[in-house]
Amino acid sequence: MERHFDEELNTLKERLLRMGAIAEEMIQKAIKALRERNEKVTQEVFESEKIVNQMHVEIDDRCLKLIALHQPMAADLRLITAAMKINSDLERIADQAVNACQTCFYHLFKETPVPQISMITQMAEISQKMLRDSLDAFSRRDVDLAEKVLDQDEEEDRLKAQALTSLIELLKKDPSRSAQYVDLILLSRNMERIGDHATNVAEDVIFMVQGKDIRHHLDTAPQ
């Protein structure tokens, strides 16, 4: 039986995916800004953040009303609670993109370019893919894809650790560029956090589809 409620749930999904697409574009633009030392692109990111913030509030409100007016159960309830959590993660991802742009203004845009930005762009590519995959997994209710996002997070963490070690070495060797290296460490943190939020989205998708809470590996805790 097709329910009127399903239309409202579909609208909720569409809004969330729209918000996710904007957040993904914001990461892409933040990296473009870094690569091209392009201040104009950072302005676009700041503009997008305003839209994301509005959607953050709008989606939460939508979820609250659906819960209050329909008293959802089971799969419906899991979809709506997952949407609320994903909503928060997407908002935080957008914040990280904004934060990354702001960091670029301190020194990276102003001083002689350093080649090590490639460490950051490499991490950004993974973060962006993780976000895209987690949103696709949400859209298609695809648990396998959500699990792949969890695997990618390990690669992302490995790159973050590697970047940190290299940048600390560089700081010691070439103090004249230390400000830029510190900023790159900050950016690596932004990219890693984006990956973590995408991981949360993927975990929410698994819960939404299977009703299985895999967070913190509590489901595999020794009995």
Add this chain to the structure above:
Amino acid sequence: MSPGASVEERHAEVKTAPSQEAAAPAAVLEARDLNLFYGSFQALKNVAVAIPPRTITAFIGPSGCGKSTILRTFNRMNDLIPGVKITGQVLLYGRDIYAPKTDLATLRKRVGMVFQRPNPFPISAFENVAYGPRVHHTARGSDLAGIVEKSLRATALWEDLKDKLDLPALALSPEQQQRLCISRLLAVEPEILLMDEPCSALDPIATARIEEMIQELRKTYSIVIVTHNMQQAARVSSVTAYFLLGEMVEFGPTGQIFTSPRDPRTEQYITGRFG
């Protein structure tokens, strides 16, 4: 581990897991391989369900699924219907209530039933509650007054009625009548309370108050409630069984059934896609 369990429940489960089997208290009432036929129509199909003690167990399912039928087998109310055939067992503390020597009066005293529409006797409120202890010769005189007071207190009716116990039961509000019927059961000290849609004739406020009362009664009695109202099942019960076409499809902790049912048929029903 149940996916619907809270973090506290999870931790509790982790801690208690090794001894869980041994620690689980026995069922007060248990149906085994229960089949029931109304003539050639099979209303219950191989039902196996165990009712835990001092817990509210909800039976849900669409009309005609067998949920009221199984409730009525628990105190042999179906015996009164011509053409009924029952196979399998219903064990009350391990003893089959369908064994030939079962005393039905004692059975129905131990396993009481509350109906959809309140059905007080057309006598005074006091006499309604005193009726059971009188016929079972369990009390008289001042003892009887004590039992009536205790039973009315248990359903939060005492304060309303203590000065007008002579009032005809039928003059009470529907909610008070339902409370009175429950008091009437409690007066004979039952062990299990069966409730068949006990709130369906009541308004939402009265329903909320009866639900509160049921939660209180759970501390003393094992309760099985049949309800069409899934929100009610979710609110009051700790375990829920879903019935469909005479089969018990799923039985589990209410929190799990309403967040992550395992059977797609349960999912369809409780999300309103079916039924």
